[in-house]
Amino acid sequence: MTVQPAFDPEWYRKAVFYEVMVRSFKDSNGDGFGDFRGLIEKLDYLQWLGIDAVWLPPFFPSPLLDGGYDVADYTGINPLYGSMSDFDEFLEGAHSRGMRVVIDLVINHTSSAHDWFQQSRSDPAGPFGDFYVWSDTNDKFDNVRIIFTDTETSNWAWDDVRQQFYWHRFFSHQPDLNFENPGVHEAVFDIARFWLAKGVDGFRLDAIPYLYVSEGNSGESEPETHAFIQALRAMIDREFPGRMLVAEANQQPREVLEYLGTVETPECNMAFNFPVMPYIFYALKSADVTGLAATLNDLPAVPDGSAWGVFLRNHDELTLEMVNDSEREQMYDWYAPEPRMKVNVGIRRRLAPLLDGRRDKLELANALLLSLPGSPFLYYGDEIGMGDNIWLDDRDASRTPMQWSAGEAGGFSQGSIDSLYLPVVSSPEYSSDVVNVESQMTNPSSILNWTRDMLSLRKSLFALQTGTYRGLTTGSSSVLAFVREPEGPGNPIVCAFNFSESPITVSIPGVAPANSVLDDVRLVNSGIEVNEDGLLEVELPPMSWHWLRVS
Numbered sequence: 001m002t003v004q005p006a007f008d009p010e011w012y013r014k015a016v017f018y019e020v021m022v023r024s025f026k027d028s029n030g031d032g033f034g035d036f037r038g039l040i041e042k043l044d045y046l047q048w049l050g051i052d053a054v055w056l057p058p059f060f061p062s063p064l065l066d067g068g069y070d071v072a073d074y075t076g077i078n079p080l081y082g083s084m085s086d087f088d089e090f091l092e093g094a095h096s097r098g099m100r101v102v103i104d105l106v107i108n109h110t111s112s113a114h115d116w117f118q119q120s121r122s123d124p125a126g127p128f129g130d131f132y133v134w135s136d137t138n139d140k141f142d143n144v145r146i147i148f149t150d151t152e153t154s155n156w157a158w159d160d161v162r163q164q165f166y167w168h169r170f171f172s173h174q175p176d177l178n179f180e181n182p183g184v185h186e187a188v189f190d191i192a193r194f195w196l197a198k199g200v201d202g203f204r205l206d207a208i209p210y211l212y213v214s215e216g217n218s219g220e221s222e223p224e225t226h227a228f229i230q231a232l233r234a235m236i237d238r239e240f241p242g243r244m245l246v247a248e249a250n251q252q253p254r255e256v257l258e259y260l261g262t263v264e265t266p267e268c269n270m271a272f273n274f275p276v277m278p279y280i281f282y283a284l285k286s287a288d289v290t291g292l293a294a295t296l297n298d299l300p301a302v303p304d305g306s307a308w309g310v311f312l313r314n315h316d317e318l319t320l321e322m323v324n325d326s327e328r329e330q331m332y333d334w335y336a337p338e339p340r341m342k343v344n345v346g347i348r349r350r351l352a353p354l355l356d357g358r359r360d361k362l363e364l365a366n367a368l369l370l371s372l373p374g375s376p377f378l379y380y381g382d383e384i385g386m387g388d389n390i391w392l393d394d395r396d397a398s399r400t401p402m403q404w405s406a407g408e409a410g411g412f413s414q415g416s417i418d419s420l421y422l423p424v425v426s427s428p429e430y431s432s433d434v435v436n437v438e439s440q441m442t443n444p445s446s447i448l449n450w451t452r453d454m455l456s457l458r459k460s461l462f463a464l465q466t467g468t469y470r471g472l473t474t475g476s477s478s479v480l481a482f483v484r485e486p487e488g489p490g491n492p493i494v495c496a497f498n499f500s501e502s503p504i505t506v507s508i509p510g511v512a513p514a515n516s517v518l519d520d521v522r523l524v525n526s527g528i529e530v531n532e533d534g535l536l537e538v539e540l541p542p543m544s545w546h547w548l549r550v551s
């Protein structure tokens with residue numbers, strides 16, 4: 001095991017996470033695929049940027065039919081990405097720079113190429129015969145929705161070898177594991193122990209609501225699923241204290257809350273906040289923050305010691321499952337004018353193109369992300385405003401090589417252009433000649449340097465890390481305002497965001513006593529006084545925001 005970072009059982013509540021797929025970051029050997037040695041070369045960059053934790057999606061042996069979420073061997077390294085000793089060196093390198101590493105634990109399903117599945121189909125009476133959900137008919141559990149609506153028409157697929165149907169919530173090449181079988185629990189615990197013993201700091205629990213399925217139910221969040229997560233968490237707390245779990249449960253906050261468990265029976269330490277994300281994009285186009293404010297105001301309190309994970313984009317589509325039908329149609333009109341931009345129930349584009357490449361909107365969205373209750377998860381490349389390529393299949397549109405410098409391969413690989421796992425973005429506005437790390441590092445006013453400054457500023461404001469959230473009334477449907485109040489020492493921070501294209505002045509009650517002065521934390525010597533009537537009058541230019549310190 002590597003030297004662990006200083007023990008801090010709640011490190012994830014203060015951390016800024018950075019998601020990067022290994023194959024997308026940096027190719028060290030010219031074969032066209034990013035790899036662990038490339039990632040090691042770029043650890044200094046991540047440290048320079050101010051990242052506290054790296055989240056790596058699956059890097060295990062895999063047919064790569066679902067970006068690696070089709071796992072064929074849970075305790076190996078995909079040879080395209082390097083060797084186990086490269087992984088160890090990467091982990092050591094991250095830890096020695098004070099950064100933590102979270103990896104994906106994909107346990108709802110395996111790849112059909114996994115040896116367990118191959119044995120299960122050919123030897124029903126053997127040790128893996130009962131590792132998957134088999135049936136003679138394909139009409140069980142017909143209440144359960146289909147997730148990959150663009151590719152799948154049923155959650156059952158026929159297996160010619162075993163002459164039975166098997167259950168799958170995602171692609172048909174991803175058979176679901178059978179959690180009714182205690183052997184599956186043991187196998188999952190062994191995988192978790194393997195990586196925890198190496199020193200990883202936590203897991204993202206992929207597709208966690210779907211572990212159990214029973215007749216008449218939706219196949220989500222069944223009580224046995226929660227019992228399993230509680231057992232996993234108890235094992236981790238007992239054997240590897242200080243490590244964490246973050247739940248990927250694309251559901252309404254009240255339901256997601258169950259994945260955090262309670263103080264007595266904890267489940268995950270964190271859960272992604274899915275609903276708040278689409279409402280940020282809704283507000284950015286409509287100039288109306290009503291839905292966003294309501295979502296934030298209605299967020300249930302999380303149990304002590306746990307936290308939301310907030311994000312703008314990730315390796316998946318911008319999912320629209322959490323907005324209502326008319327909002328979804330509206331968002332498709334705004335953000336997916338070309339049919340190719342849609343996938344499943346969402347949009348497969350990157351942050352910068354979604355925001356029309358507008359710097360003011362990028363700053364507003366990121367400033368909000370860094371102000372929300374919970375820990376922010378950034379997606380690689382968004383810190384330089386990278387573009388996407390909607391001519392690529394499925395979610396690969398926004399998984400193209402990281403753009404390090406100018407030139408056809410964008411500094412990602414020394415290999416031939418034809419060997420790249422995906423082409424570098426080449427559109428005129430977003431090509432590597434225009435958008436790259438090297439040129440932005442030397443330009444003090446780049447979005448990259450802006451992001452870095454913001455991360456460092458946030459680090460100094462405790463209220464923004466773990467503070468409570470209280471929504472404020474602004475009298476304007478275009479302005480979102482709230483105050484984050486620190487748990488311990490530090491000052492409350494008032495955050496205000498104008499989503500409209502016009503300047504607005506708002507009067508906010510209930511922030512601080514009359515005549516007290518709030519400082520703009522971005523500007524030296526700039527204060528705003530609360531007036532005689534106890535109102536804070538904030539002037540906001542179009543698409544702008546403020547962080548104000550209450551002293």
Ligand code: GLC
Nearest residue numbers: 066069106170206207315316
């Ligand atoms: C999760 C992943 C997604 C993957 C799916 C099936 O939702 O984020 O990328 O396709 O699980 O594993």
